Amino acid sequence: QVQLVExxxxxxxxxxxLRLSCAAxxxxxxxxxxxxxxQAAGKEREFVAGISRSDDTTNYGDSVKGRFxxxxxxxxxxxxxxxxxxxxxxxxxxxxxxRFWARSSQGGEYDYWGQGTQVTVSS
Numbered sequence: 721q722v723q724l725v726e727x728x729x730x731x732x733x734x735x736x737x738l739r740l741s742c743a744a745x746x747x748x749x750x751x752x753x754x755x756x757x758x759q760a761a762g763k764e765r766e767f768v769a770g771i772s773r774s775d776d777t778t779n780y781g782d783s784v785k786g787r788f789x790x791x792x793x794x795x796x797x798x799x800x801x802x803x804x805x806x807x808x809x810x811x812x813x814x815x816x817x818x819r820f821w822a823r824s825s826q827g828g829e830y831d832y833w834g835q836g837t838q839v840t841v842s843s
Contacts, residue, residue, distance in 0.1 A: 722746040722818045722832040729814060729837030732806055736841075740801040742816030742834055749797040750774070753823040755830060756790060756801045758812035758839075767825040768814070769801060777823060783809075806841045813838050 728740040740756070756768040767781045769790035778790050787806075792799040799816055814837050817830035824830065 722749075722752065724816050724818060724832055724834035726814065726816050726834045726837040729839045731840045731842065734806060734808055734841055734843050736806050737802070737804045738806065738839060740803065740814055740816075740837060740839075742799045742801075744797045744799070744818065750794045752818040752820055752831075754790075754792060754799040755817045755819065755824070755827075756799075756814060757817060757827055758810075758814045759836075760809075760812040763812075765815075765827050766812075767827065770823045770825055771799065772823045773821065779823070779825060781825075803839070806839075808841045808843045811839060811841050 723745045726742045755770040757765050758768050759765045769780045771778045771790045775792050787804050789802040816834045818832040819830045
């Protein structure tokens with residue numbers, strides 16, 4: 721089992737920044753690729769960003785490219801999502817997820833999920 725706990729969400733004005741954190745515990749963190757997803761009210765879950773086990777490969781959803789950055793610190797068992805130039809359409813519950821070994825943009829391929837953290841961007 722891998723337990724994931726997100727933090728760092730909140731209310732921010734458009735154009736502002738937030739950094740989300742996801743702390744992992746349980747099995748060996750470095751064996752898991754990590755991803756961030758989000759789900760806005762009434763909408764389907766959306767892939768935001770993914771990072772490989774060794775932090776050498778990342779990918780992003782089209783709507784956040786150039787604004788968001790995913791990173792990880794395997795020594796701290798933590799993955800981060802730096803969100804800049806936030807827009808009202810970024811408002812959603814943000815979830816981190818862990819997938820054994822290989823990175824993916826498909827939520828259904830992830831093994832473990834956190835409980836989510838709310839991000840609200842006001843206009």
